[in-house]
Amino acid sequence: MSIxxxxxxxxxxxxxxxxxxxxxxxxxxxxxxxxxxxxxRILEELRDRGAIIIYDNTAKTYYYxxxxxxxxxxxxxxxxxxxxxxxxxxxxxxxxxG
Numbered sequence: 040m041s042i043x044x045x046x047x048x049x050x051x052x053x054x055x056x057x058x059x060x061x062x063x064x065x066x067x068x069x070x071x072x073x074x075x076x077x078x079x080r081i082l083e084e085l086r087d088r089g090a091i092i093i094y095d096n097t098a099k100t101y102y103y104x105x106x107x108x109x110x111x112x113x114x115x116x117x118x119x120x121x122x123x124x125x126x127x128x129x130x131x132x133x134x135x136x137g
Contacts, residue, residue, distance in 0.1 A: 048071060049111075051071060052078075052085075053109040055070070055101075057097075057103065057107070059100045061100045061101045062099055064079070067101070086106075089105075091103060091104035092104075110111075
């Protein structure tokens with residue numbers, strides 16, 4: 040799985056947990072198109088990073104016990120000069136015009 044796909048998967052997991060809308064672990068894994076084992080590993084990794092994730096057996100959903108925020112920001116900036124195609128400005132000597 041590419042790093043981008045993994046980040047998108049983490050974002051989906053976070054959204055479902057935040058909305059208390061995961062279902063059972065088996066259902067959640069199917070919803071995410073991953074194995075239950077992989078789901079458990081990801082949840083454990085999130086816990087290792089400070090997220091308190093609880094499973095409510097009565098409601099059949101995971102939820103956060105603490106405030107958790109997931110921000111995914113990806114930006115590529117390019118210089119406008121690098122977008123110029125063609126042209127020779129600056130390569131000519133205009134001093135002979137006056």
